[in-house]
Amino acid sequence: MPLSKIQFGNTSNRNLIINGDFQIFQRATSATNPGGGYDTADRWRSSQNSSGLGNYTAEQSTDTPNGFGFSYKLTKSGATTQGSGVSAYIQQYIEGQNVQHLNYGSSSAKKVTASFHVKSSVTGTYGVRLGDGQAGKHNVQTFTISSANTWEKKVVTFNGDTATALANDNSAELDFAIVLGAGSSKQTSSTNTWASGDLLSTSSQTQWPQTDGATFFMTCIQLEVGDVSTEFEHRSFAETLEKCQRYFIMHSNLGTNTALSDGFSWDATEVDFMYTFPVQMRATPSIYQVTGANYFKIQGNSVTSYVDGNWTLQYASKFATSHYATSDASRTAGDSCHITFNNTAARLGYSAEL
Secondary structure (H helix, E strand, O other): HHHHOOEEEOOOOOOOOOOOOOOOOOOOOEEEEOOOOOOOOOOOOEEEEEOOEEEEEEEEEEEOOOOOOEEEEEEEOOOOOOOOOOOOEEEEEEHHHHHHHHHOOOOOOEEEEEEEEEEOEEEEEEEEEEEOOOOOEEEEEEEOOOOOOOOEEEEEEEEEOOOOOOOOOOOEEEEEEEEEOOHHHHEEOOOOOEEEEEOOOOOOOHHHHHHOOOEEEEEEEEEEEOOOOOOOOOOOHHHHHHHHOEEEEOOOOOOOEEEEEEEEEEOOOOOEEEEEOOOOOOOEEEEEEEEEOEEEEEEEEEEEEEEEEEEEOOOOOOOOOEEEEEEOOOOOOOOOOEEEOOOOOOOOEEOOOO
């Protein structure tokens, strides 16, 4: 084997990005006009200033470059002007304790290289940004989509930040963003330089949100130490899911009458159950839920009732939580019960996102 084919050093877990091949969509595989935030693909946030994304559809797509199963697709509905303070970008936050080896804040701060595949109906120059959210700093670069509706691979290397260290904790210390639109107050003339402010791109930015019906695909996103782009680090579905569950966990709902948990009646109207998370979450989570009339069924001791309202977390930690909700019919205190999903629209999850 020629030496050029041999990789030296630590080649495992080199990708700082989680779910860069868009395997995991716990919340939903598509969302229409979700309004930004964490909407579909795990770990990826649709971010905007002044509603810069406007109306759009986000979805998991099987349109990919060779060797990949999925991509993330955005389709614009209507045109959204990118005025001075307006912006639109797809972003992932990274915990500080996962990037200490970058040595930021020292003369030996390391470069990182981003590589990714993109395809869009709108050609032109787009921004790609590293940010240090806690310190309020940015490093902006650009890439060009040359051919419409054609998969293209892009590689960008960022200089390390020699001035500001990244906190060694579970906070959002670093972020990576692909920029779809940026108004003038979100632009800079300096590239590959760490500077203060939340800037995203340059004056060359293509304003993708201003084109009704525009599409944008991305996949194979990797961020790694050094100034060389290596082959994308494929991880198994199970490995990627476990990494995503540190930030978000969704109970599976395959249809009506599918299991949620065993529980018990605390009193005549309150139903409780405990749940131990499959992984340690980043922080004590908040609840994510979609509820409605008869969305959750309670069965036990020959009594069937329903939870029509919301669940509330109690005694929650990074490891487990208890829940309680109100039954729509009287039950006997202390009785055990089965709790099941009773509507395909029902959702119950836990969020510890950055």
